[in-house]
Amino acid sequence: MVNLDIGTLNDYGPVVDGEVIPRSPFELLRDQSYLRSVGALDRSYVVGANNAEAGTIEDVTTPEIVSQYIRSISQSVSPYPLNNDHLNVIDFLYTYPMDEQGKHSVQTIIDMTTDTNFVVPSVLFARLITEVSNQTDVFLYLLDHYQQVKDPSSPLRGSNHGHDVLFEFDLTPSLRADSMNDYIILGTPTNTPLYGIFGGAVASFAKTGTPVSQLQTPLRWPRFDPSQEKFMASHWSHLYAQQVALWLDFLPRMGSSWKSSRIAFP
Numbered sequence: 001m002v003n004l005d006i007g008t009l010n011d012y013g014p015v016v017d018g019e020v021i022p023r024s025p026f027e028l029l030r031d032q033s034y035l036r037s038v039g040a041l042d043r044s045y046v047v048g049a050n051n052a053e054a055g056t057i058e059d060v061t062t063p064e065i066v067s068q069y070i071r072s073i074s075q076s077v078s079p080y081p082l083n084n085d086h087l088n089v090i091d092f093l094y095t096y097p098m099d100e101q102g103k104h105s106v107q108t109i110i111d112m113t114t115d116t117n118f119v120v121p122s123v124l125f126a127r128l129i130t131e132v133s134n135q136t137d138v139f140l141y142l143l144d145h146y147q148q149v150k151d152p153s154s155p156l157r158g159s160n161h162g163h164d165v166l167f168e169f170d171l172t173p174s175l176r177a178d179s180m181n182d183y184i185i186l187g188t189p190t191n192t193p194l195y196g197i198f199g200g201a202v203a204s205f206a207k208t209g210t211p212v213s214q215l216q217t218p219l220r221w222p223r224f225d226p227s228q229e230k231f232m233a234s235h236w237s238h239l240y241a242q243q244v245a246l247w248l249d250f251l252p253r254m255g256s257s258w259k260s261s262r263i264a265f266p
Helices: 032-037 063-077 084-095 106-132 163-167 192-208 241-254
Strands: 045-050 138-143
Touching: 032 106, 045 106, 063 084, 063 106, 084 106, 084 241, 106 138, 106 241, 138 163, 138 192, 163 192
Parallel strands: 045 138
Antiparallel strands: none
């Protein structure tokens, strides 16, 4: 686990150099001619996130630090200016209620980082590709799995960044020794079904282009479509609907000076 130093946060993302990335990714993903010219619409895609992508952050629970973190991340991912009203809405959604000591849960920061850096960009990518071409297959997923932790008192829950790899490949010595697994117990009975569900579907996608879980009763992964936005994690539709709507629909419409109806995440 790592301690978060707000001062080290930097705005990062793809660099538009005019050659490898000729324009912003958001513009390119809406340009059908460009996507066809590079063959992007002739492929199939698996895209998604784990439920705790920032699961190694700790000691970020005081209201002042959490507020600073939320504002920094919000302004970093939004290409449009955010005023205090926007930031207060974001702050409220992710930080309330606080505990009896007036502190926030570590889960606040984990959720905020997971949503802005992984979930929302994944949904936005799926939306843009399928809006440009309804013939291009996109399969969206959420690894909504809660690992067994070594320390029951640990505030960390869920599947951290990289934990999806545990269910796609054999547990080699090097994978077992990876630092991302320091706080979880590997090879538990609750993990076993995921090898057939998630790992089997990914293997099927690699072989055939269609992800189907490897179980006695095969589970077919639904194709993403803009109306229902189905994803694999049981039978749900609209992945993290409230959070996605906040970033891609509600916030853009709050600012009358904004020119786009969608936030262009990097």
